[in-house]
Amino acid sequence: MSYWILAVLVASSIVVFEGAVAWWIVPLCIIVVAWKRGQENWKRVLGIVLCVAIGMRLFLYIREVTHPSFMVDDAIHGQLVLNPNQLKVNGDLVTGTATLEAGTKHEKVFFYYVVESESEQQAFLQLHEVVRVSVEGAIEEIEHARNKGNFDAKNYYLSLGVLHALKVERMNSSMKPVSGFWSFVEHLRSQLLQVVRTQKDSRIKQYTGALLLADRSGFSEEEWEQYKQLGLLHLLAISGLHISLMVACIERLCWRSGITREKTRGLLVLFVVLYGFVIGWNISGTRAIGMVLLGVLSKPFIKKRGSMQMDCLLWMAIASILVWPGILLNVAFQLSYGLTVIIIFLSKWQRAVLPRIRANLWVPIGMSLIALPLLCQYFFYWNALSILLTALFSVLFEMLLFPLLTAYLVAVLLGLSSLIDLLTTFGEFILSGVSRVLTFCQQLSFTKFTLGIWDKWEVILFLTILIVVGILFEQRKMTIRKGIVCIIALLALLIEVPYHWGTELVMVDVGQGDSILLLAPGWNQATLIDTGGLSDFKQKEAWRHRKKKDQGITTVVPALQAEGLSELSQVMLSHGDEDHVGNLKTIAKHLTIRQLIIGKGMEKIPLMQEMKKRYPKTQWRLVLAGDEWKWNETTWKVLWPKDLSHAENEDSILALVTVMKQTILLTGDASEKVEEAVVRAHPNLQFSILKVGHHGSRTSSGEALLKLVQPRVAFISCGKHNHYGHPSPETLARLKATGAIIFRTDQDGQIRLQFTREKLEVTTRLTKRKKELKQ
Secondary structure, three states, X not given: OHHHHHHHHHHHHHHHOOOOHHHHHHHHHHHHHHHHHOOOHHHHHHHHHHHHHHHHHHHHHHHHHHOXXXXXXXXXXXXXXXXXXXXXXXXXXXXXXXXXXXXXXXXXXXXXXXXXXXXXXXXXXXXXXXXEEEEEEEEEOOOOOOOOOOOOHHHHHHHOOOOXXXXXXXXXXXXXXXXXXXXXXXXXXXHHHHHHHOOOOOHHHHHHHHHHOOOOOOOOHHHHHHHHHOOOHXXXXXXXXXXXXXXXXXXXXXXXOOOOHHHHHHHHHHHHHHHHHHOOOOHHHHHHHHHHHHHHHHOOOOOOOOOHHHHHHHHHHHHHHXXXXXXXHOHHHHHHHHHHHHHHHHHHHHHHHOOOOOHHXXXXXXXXXXXXXXXXXXXXXXXXXXXXXXXXXXXXXHHHHHXXXXXXXXXXXXXXXXXXXXXXXXXXXXXXXXXXXXXXXXXXXXXXXXXXXXXXXXXXXXXXXXXXXXXXHHOOOOOHHHHHHHHHHHHHHHHHOOOEOOEEEEEOOOOOOOOEEEEOOEOOOEEEEOOOOOOOOOOOOHHHOOOOOOHHHHHHHHHHHOOOOOEEOEEEOOOOOHHHHOOHHHHHHHOEEOEEEEEOOHHHOHHHHHHHHHOOOXXXXXXXXXXXXXXXXXXXXXXXXXXXXXXXXXXXXXXXXXXXXXXXXXXXXXXXXXHHHHHHHOOOOOOOEEEOHHHHOOOOOOHHHHHHOOOOEEEEOOOOOOOOOOOOHHHHHHHHHOOOEEEEHHHHOOEEEEEOOOEEEEEEOOOOOEEEEEO
């Protein structure tokens, strides 16, 4: 049956990921193989039934996605069913997923609502039961990732069955409790989480919530980042390792107590189902629980158990798709099921082919290698220490952390304060030690290899090499010479992955700010012009203050690492505004900056003084009008500032960058006054691509500049629905009058310009626009 299941999984992936028609040949070939290899008629019948069932479910999925209950811009007068375990209160902003009911229509939505008073905020914070509340608002579209490598909200929420966002404009203060079994269960879970959250802040409390209760709300962001950078995040987020340990403990306890195997199986089924409600049936937990249930229930009927784990996993994947095919888009689903498949396969293959090698050594190595393209798709880099740390952390969790966290949870539920204090003290000692080890490992930069997101042909070639290696070992035909050839082929491919073959200019969408990346051929050959940054609009009242995530961490650093960058050859800062330099310190923490380019005089501002102290090896280039230099077959010429820079808008660096036959004018936030001065100083100024000044403000990109030069392409960096109304209608009208093709990050997302000897190709991330211009 494995071939039939594999065929429907591939077919489901093609539908959900909107693959090309040509890909359908793959599941059809697998079905042909399944038909020929399946000698028993009942397996063929079951396989056909499975294909039909999945086909019908995929048809219904497409219908639900393309014909939803509500449409974008619909005005809503209805009710929201709110689950306290799916809400997040951040200052005066409440967000979460909920069921929207309006007349006979209903749909699961992501909603956001700005509360009007502190008492209303407290009502949400103290909510511990499922309620129904009347709302008014408007349906909005959930967007895909605006940059390569950024979080894709559209795919994430679609994987949860959420098709739209709801902007709640008014909400009735009256909340009516919802009765029913599911509401009762969610109420109990909310109470359980609240009991744990009210304990004294400590590491053991954080780990208990994250690992045993699937609640990461109190987990330290810094430690979470440590696990991510060291390649251990899957152990915390998606492994389900603790469920296997719980089942093993219960089995041993029952057997030692003289309980029969039949009753033990019944107790296991009851326990894992109840535990599923405790963790909210999250993806990794559901996968692990489902495998336990299928394994326990099928034991009396299956004599051959060699492939039981893999069969259980595949049937759980089929069950998940039948519930909601969009779950294939979920990163946790991909990693949880993908890594589990690799672990089961490697364990079985190692026992058959390499019995002399210890499984606890081979499996982490093989898993890190085989899963490399998948991990790089979301984390962009591989840490060599992940192999050792994965093996050590698994042993540590099984032998020490799991018993410790379980004892802590039991003590909290029973209210044993003295035991809680003892376990908290001991847990702090152990977990702080773990944190110190992780911090030390994190500082070893030579173990981290940034590969970026792989191209499709690289993934196919990588897996082909691994398959060839596996076949050679399995057929006992692997020799030293063949092994060396395979190792060289793998290393050559891994070296090639982060290599950039062409010249590109990428305008990163940082909202209301600027950040432009110029990529040249080679490894780590990149210049960043401005870093973006969020301006801090402080709220009048303390309770309204929202915790903001570092835009450098969420947007710019992932966009750079997705390109395979671990270093930046140059970082040029046009001036000192927060929306142009605010992410500099974050970027410097994650990528090596070889040279900083700023206007002469700007080195005196506090940020630059701090950078000099923290990064003494970074070179500095202080520029004024007239300075020129070359970098990787590109030439740079500074047109402004003429005098010492004070880091203000009027001191923005105006620079001409020549790439092949194209010349780009970078303008920072310079005003018309500066542009006029530059035009007077350079009456023969020529450029083909314009970075529109000051986010499209009406005081930039004035008549003097645009009458002298008519650019072929103009691109504007501005935030969607920004407070300033950028870009202004006047500026857009002036640009259109020149015949320039206009691209905007607020509408198009990330903008990418690819330069070749024959043409200039412009593509956009969100709107999928594509324009080709001859050189």
